Amino acid sequence: MSAPEPVVRIRDGAVALGGRPVLRGIDLTVQQGEVVAVLGANGSGKSTLVRAMMGLVPTSRGEVSLFGTPLDDFHDWQRIGFVPQRVSATSGVPATVWEVVASGRLARRPFLRPLRAEDRAAVRDAIAAVGLSDRAKDGCATLSGGQQQRVLIARALAGDPDVLVLDEPTAGVDLVSQQAFADALGALVDRGATIILVAHELGPLAPLIGRTVVMRDGRVAYDGAPVATAHEVEHAGLAGQGHHHPDLQGRPSDHIPVVTSPLDQSARRGDA
Amino acid sequence: MSFLEYDFLVRALVAALFTGLAAPAVGTYLVQRRLSLMGDGIGHIAVTGVALGLLTGTSPTVTAVVVAIIGAVVIEVIREQGRTSGDVALALLFYGGIAGGVMLIGLAGQGANTLQTYLFGSILAIDSGDVWVTVVLAAVVVVVAVGLSPQLFAVAQDAEFARVAGLNVRFYNILVAVMAAVTVTVAMRTVGLLLVSALMVVPVATAQQVTRGFRTTLLLAMGLGTLASTGGLVTAAYVPNIPPGSTIVLLALAGFMAAWPLGVWLRRRQRLAAPFVATAEDDLALAADHTVVPESHAHEHGEDCGHAAVPHGDHVDYVHDGHRHAPHGSHYDEH
Numbered sequence: 044m045s046a047p048e049p050v051v052r053i054r055d056g057a058v059a060l061g062g063r064p065v066l067r068g069i070d071l072t073v074q075q076g077e078v079v080a081v082l083g084a085n086g087s088g089k090s091t092l093v094r095a096m097m098g099l100v101p102t103s104r105g106e107v108s109l110f111g112t113p114l115d116d117f118h119d120w121q122r123i124g125f126v127p128q129r130v131s132a133t134s135g136v137p138a139t140v141w142e143v144v145a146s147g148r149l150a151r152r153p154f155l156r157p158l159r160a161e162d163r164a165a166v167r168d169a170i171a172a173v174g175l176s177d178r179a180k181d182g183c184a185t186l187s188g189g190q191q192q193r194v195l196i197a198r199a200l201a202g203d204p205d206v207l208v209l210d211e212p213t214a215g216v217d218l219v220s221q222q223a224f225a226d227a228l229g230a231l232v233d234r235g236a237t238i239i240l241v242a243h244e245l246g247p248l249a250p251l252i253g254r255t256v257v258m259r260d261g262r263v264a265y266d267g268a269p270v271a272t273a274h275e276v277e278h279a280g281l282a283g284q285g286h287h288h289p290d291l292q293g294r295p296s297d298h299i300p301v302v303t304s305p306l307d308q309s310a311r312r313g314d315a
Numbered sequence: 316m317s318f319l320e321y322d323f324l325v326r327a328l329v330a331a332l333f334t335g336l337a338a339p340a341v342g343t344y345l346v347q348r349r350l351s352l353m354g355d356g357i358g359h360i361a362v363t364g365v366a367l368g369l370l371t372g373t374s375p376t377v378t379a380v381v382v383a384i385i386g387a388v389v390i391e392v393i394r395e396q397g398r399t400s401g402d403v404a405l406a407l408l409f410y411g412g413i414a415g416g417v418m419l420i421g422l423a424g425q426g427a428n429t430l431q432t433y434l435f436g437s438i439l440a441i442d443s444g445d446v447w448v449t450v451v452l453a454a455v456v457v458v459v460a461v462g463l464s465p466q467l468f469a470v471a472q473d474a475e476f477a478r479v480a481g482l483n484v485r486f487y488n489i490l491v492a493v494m495a496a497v498t499v500t501v502a503m504r505t506v507g508l509l510l511v512s513a514l515m516v517v518p519v520a521t522a523q524q525v526t527r528g529f530r531t532t533l534l535l536a537m538g539l540g541t542l543a544s545t546g547g548l549v550t551a552a553y554v555p556n557i558p559p560g561s562t563i564v565l566l567a568l569a570g571f572m573a574a575w576p577l578g579v580w581l582r583r584r585q586r587l588a589a590p591f592v593a594t595a596e597d598d599l600a601l602a603a604d605h606t607v608v609p610e611s612h613a614h615e616h617g618e619d620c621g622h623a624a625v626p627h628g629d630h631v632d633y634v635h636d637g638h639r640h641a642p643h644g645s646h647y648d649e650h
Contacts, residue, residue: 097479120481127475134472136347136519139528146469150480155462182527185585198476208479 047075048111050206050237051096056105058088058095065091066261069105075205078238078251080269083258089241090128090210092258096239097125097208110205121150124204128211128241132183132191140186140194141179144170147198169201172227189220196224206237213246222247326446327438327548331563333453334498334505335514335544339522339536340460341498342515344491347471347529353390353492354512357499359409360386361508362416364500365433370423375433376448379503383496386412391492395485436507436560438548445504452501456494461533467491468529505544506560514540517567524571524578543567591627591639591650608640608647616640616647 049072056069066088073079083089094100096107098114107114110122124147132143147169148162158166170179173193175186183191192212199207207228213221225247232238232251245252249269257265338354345353364382368375386408393404420430432440441449460467470477470487478484495515502511522535547563554562616622616633623634632639632650639650 099475099478118481120479123479125476125479127473134347135349135351136343136529136532137523137527138468138472142468142529143472146465146472146476147480149465149469149477149482152465180527185527185589195473195476202480 049074049108050077050110051239052108052111053096054106056095056107057103058091058100059103060091060100064103064261066095068262069095071256071263071266073206073237073239075237076235078232078253079240079256080245080248080252080254081239081241081256081258082243082245082270083264085243087258088261089258093208093210093239093241097123121202122205124199124202124207126195126199126207126209126212128214132186132194137182137184139180139182140170140175140197141166143183143194144179144197144201147201150202165203166201169197172200172230173197174223174227187217187220189216189224192216193220193224193227196227200227200231204236206239207231208239210241211243212240213248214243218247224248225251323439323441324552326441326443327552327559328545330438330441330446330449331505331544331548331559332541333450333457334502335541335563336537337453337456337460337498338502338511338514338544339518339540340457340533341491341494342519342540343529343533343536344460344467344471345495346516346519346523347468348491350394351516352512353387354495354499354515355509356390356405356409356412357383357387357496358503358508358511360412361496361499361503362430362433363412363419364416365430365503365508366416366419366423369425369429370419376445376500376503379433379500380497382412383500384493387492387496388489391488395488432507433503434507434509435558436503436505436510438505438559439552441504449501449504452497456498456501457537459490459494463487463490464530464533506563507558510560510564513564513567514544517564517571518543521567521571521574524574525581539567539570543570587623587634588625591625591632607643608649616642 051071051073053069053071056066056071057064058066069092071092081089081092091100095102096109098107098117109117110119112119132138145158145162145166148158148166151165152158152162167176167179170176173196175190175193175197178186178190183194186194196209196212199209213224216224228238228248229251238251240248240252242248252269255265255267255269256263257270342351342354345351361379361383364379365375367382368378371378390405390408393408417430466477466482467487467490469480470482470484471491474484474488477487498515499508499511502514505511506514518536518539519532521539522532526532526535543566544563547561547566548559550566551557551559551562614620616624616635620633622640624631625634625639626632627639627641627650630641632641633647634640640647641650
């Protein structure tokens with residue numbers, strides 16, 4: 044084949060969680076070397092979209108393939124680096140930065156063997172890339188929220204992935220850490236990495252983005268040149284096609300099912 | 316030492332040694348998933364297994380292992396499926412296990428005394444066959460828990476990441492559940508079903524007070540568990556009428572009580588040394604209208620000057636009577 048396989052291809056994908064349709068009619072292809080931002084309001088399905096890409100949630104119809112291989116037959120997991128949404132880097136037992144990052148090496152190292160020199164080097168480089176070299180032997184619990192997020196990114200980098208998938212990497216992260224993170228990501232982009240990034244707001248990451256996908260109400264509402272925020276798409280009327288709810292314009296676009304009761308209603312009227 | 320002249324004491328010591336090594340090894344992964352009480356739940360369920368053995372005339376150890384494994388896998392499946400009602404389902408399983416066990420033991424015509432040897436252990440009555448079973452099962456648990464520690468650590472730390480890294484998360488979760496079930500039944504003879512969870516959790520809690528890393532926690536917990544189980548047994552051997560299970564657990568708890576103040580002190584020291592967050596405004600404050608510490612400040616801050624030195628952005632602040640002094644050329648700034 045002359046053209047390289049697309050990193051991710053979803054054809055007519057749909058996802059239902061607990062019987063409730065969350066994603067519908069998704070057609071999305073990400074080529075190698077692309078830096079894609081997936082934007083959207085809370086509950087628009089942007090996290091579910093990337094989770095479906097990696098088989099973390101099952102699709103109810105359509106097909107998903109990674110590097111040209113259908114998801115069910117895909118075993119090259121070391122090619123994927125995943126940074127889950129806002130999982131704290133801590134657990135019930137203390138763990139050092141080094142240990143958490145080293146767990147990102149699992150897909151590459153041989154089973155039941157100690158870390159090889161190249162594994163150690165990869166872990167060291169990944170920690171250095173997010174600027175935490177001086178904290179490598181410290182417990183994760185002593186780090187700030189932003190530093191913990193950088194640990195999770197280093198863990199994904201340690202596996203030398205071909206594609207990096209990040210779910211809200213900068214949510215709740217202080218501005219200094221966001222900038223450090225943007226710099227680390229920029230270095231990867233310069234090396235030709237493929238990056239898929241879910242975000243609520245791009246912040247310092249905006250200059251890196253080459254393509255934006257905006258999710259609304261479980262559908263792809265916009266797919267094209269970078270825009271700064273999902274709202275920009277809404278207001279500019281860019282989301283022409285596939286827009287079935289013109290009456291929603293100008294209103295908050297969150298589509299989380301709203302639980303109302305008589306008392307809630309009066310409060311909502313007060314808001315409006 | 317006269318102690319070793321008694322065969323039953325030597326057997327008990329070997330059993331205690333291996334139990335003390337295996338229980339915290341599994342316990343570390345349970346604590347890591349914040350499932351500290353799972354060992355306790357499996358212990359409750361294993362009561363039914365013991366009763367089944369007594370009722371059918373087969374070895375209670377074998378039936379306990381089987382029932383405990385089934386129970387542990389069911390717990391794991393409930394945990395994986397349900398999110399909100401999971402703990403209620405677990406509670407139902409626990410109580411069903413112990414109530415069923417008590418009823419079956421009654422049906423088998425066995426009294427409370429028989430049950431008590433399983434609930435609180437009877438390590439001094441252990442025979443050589445039991446010792447072999449204990450040693451082999453405990454050794455398998457320790458080898459798996461330490462050998463597969465990178466995988467088990469990753470799965471317990473972040474299941475989603477582990478799945479995208481290509482690990483079979485369900486397999487490893489069930490492996491931990493099965494190891495926990497095996498450990499509970501192994502420890503049944505040593506400390507008893509009601510106290511086994513203590514030997515799984517308390518050494519881990521103790522180790523955590525002083526450790527920063529996972530591997531050191533795992534190994535230290537195993538060491539502390541061995542110390543508690545053998546030390547508790549020896550103590551019980553010298554004092555008449557004390558069940559070894561109680562001294563083993565109390566010794567483990569004493570270890571925790573000793574380590575706790577140390578942990579509090581270490582964490583406090585760590586918090587004081589945590590860097591101050593550098594914000595964009597800090598640079599502005601330094602450039603323009605910053606507050607200068609009065610010239611009468613004759614004290615020279617530096618290493619070992621007695622004031623806590625805390626990193627702040629690109630420089631170091633010295634905590635001075637509740638405020639922060641930052642070196643700035645020839646003088647100090649208030650931060």
